[in-house]
Amino acid sequence: MAPAMLVAFALYASLVRAEPYNTFDGPGFPACNNVSTVYKPTTVDETITLVRTAAQNGTPVRASGKGHMWYDTMCSDNPSTVIIRTENLNRITDLSLPPGAQDGSVMIEAGVTFFQLAEYLHANNASMGYTLVNWNITLAGSIAMGAHRSSLREDSMVAAGALELHIIDGNGQLRVVKRSNSDEWLAASTSLGLLGVIAKVKFKIYPDFKVYAKQDILEEKAVLDGDIYGMIVPYGTANFWWWPYLRKFHLRYYDPVPAGFSDQEGFQSTFSVTKAEADIAAGLLNSGKILPTSNMAAETLFFSLWSAPNFRDKRTDTAITTWPVYGWNYDVLIGGLYPGYGTQWDYGLRGETLELAFPIPLANAVLKRVRQAFDAELAKGIVMTSTYRSGINIKFGKAYEDLLGQVSTGTADGADWTKGAMMFDFPTFKPNWGDGKRFNEEFYGRLARDLIATFPCRPHWTKNTREVFEVTVANGKLDPSRLARFKSVRQQFDPKGMFKSVVGEILGLY
Ligand SMILES: Cc1cc2nc3c(=O)[nH]c(=O)nc-3n(C[C@H](O)[C@H](O)[C@H](O)COP(=O)(O)OP(=O)(O)OC[C@H]3O[C@@H](n4cnc5c(N)ncnc54)[C@H](O)[C@@H]3O)c2cc1C
Ligand SMILES: *[C@@H]1O[C@H](CO)[C@@H](O)[C@H](O)[C@H]1NC(C)=O
């Protein structure tokens, strides 16, 4: 950057009024309550210059991908914070997958999204395997925060696909951290963005493959009293959706099919809605703030819609009406938006969430505890429901070792995490009127505090409120020696604490 530009940058940064930096949900949903400037660099070198300048000025920095997170936990509460938004850093290079090889690699810049990489890989007969999540989200942002798909059989932490992380540290130096058993790697693998800006990632890829998706409806008892591990572990990816009012579960599962098995090209959409559908849902759910019968009607409607395949054939854009559905890896596992449709949040449907991971041997006890909590409300005459179009999401994670991930083993809590974790992900509708509080709002905080106090557990790093992190720490759920090891790596990468976040502060890493 030319000196004149640096001066302009410094001046600009000092004059700009602090304002919120929002999540994907837009105004009223801050990821950071107050930031001074949002930069959108287009090269890694430009990003390094931004970090160096900030380091010289003592300006706090946070990297951001697409803002696909829920609460005001991205930054620290320092209004001079600058955001480095990575979406214009999106080159994909160095694809290597020799014919006949079982896996290969590709180099991506920080702003590359799952959509973008999946399309690129598919065009090259390659795929990401199972180390992916939904969808208009960056791989770097997902790796930073320990995001994951749902599998007990396959590695499904996005970080598990990372082979190298190129991180711009607190001195503006680009460090290449390679997969190993070192604390440096174990910290970088789920860094919460506290080591610096992840600028590039070398990512593991596989030959492309087709999969099927199938879904069964189960009675609630069959899951609460069932062999949960045994229901999930056979598949490449599998999860439950819970419908507590109807006392039912969907079990969704996916696995590869041999090449040539089916020529169907199924394309999944979890979030596509039309304006008319969104308006109906919003009408019901907004009245459900005070009218439980609306919530019951909504859950019943959502359950029946969710029982049919949420897939179309990619070639013709026609609905697929029967299970199983077949198609290419990413199209079936994630998919995207149907042509001409919007997302639920495009049409003003807003949500809150909570996500906690528990060791698999306690999966039944956790779900029963939640059922007890629902029943205790019912005994008071209060009917609790799922107010989200895909129910309560029960996901799973195979063990994967790093210092701050949700699925590492051998921690001080003494719990058995070796079989993996069950994630209880409870998305709920947030009404758009009055005080914005949900039906029976106090229930949600009470449930979170009870689950955290009762079971060994770990929070998802972008799906929880500040309070959930505070309660987790207060209940001693996180391994102090792992936190200390992480902190020592953090001090080497970022001695001045310029990449600090609310989460890092609550974890005592500063
Ligand atoms: C619709 C939806 C579906 C989702 N599905 C899943 C799911 O299936 N499984 C799951 O685990 N999570 C899921 N998430 C959560 C999501 O994966 C994480 O919140 C992810 O971190 C968001 O990435 P982003 O690129 O939007 O980053 P942002 O939201 O912009 O940032 C998230 C955090 O990562 C940090 N960060 C971002 N980029 C970098 C970087 N380059 N270097 C350092 N730090 C960085 C930010 O500072 C911030 O703290 C979902 C979120 C949404 C909105
Ligand atoms: C944002 O910063 C301004 C100016 O520093 C301050 O007045 C305001 O209270 C801050 N807002 C929040 C939500 O922290």
Ligand SMILES: *[C@@H]1O[C@H](CO)[C@@H](O)[C@H](O)[C@H]1NC(C)=O
């Ligand atoms: C992908 O595979 C198909 C079928 O084997 C082949 O025709 C095509 O050339 C391949 N494309 C690339 C980019 O390798």
Ligand SMILES: *[C@@H]1O[C@H](CO)[C@@H](O)[C@H](O)[C@H]1NC(C)=O
């Ligand atoms: C992805 O996010 C960008 C904003 O970063 C937005 O403009 C675009 O519409 C989104 N795409 C989808 C399919 O939601």
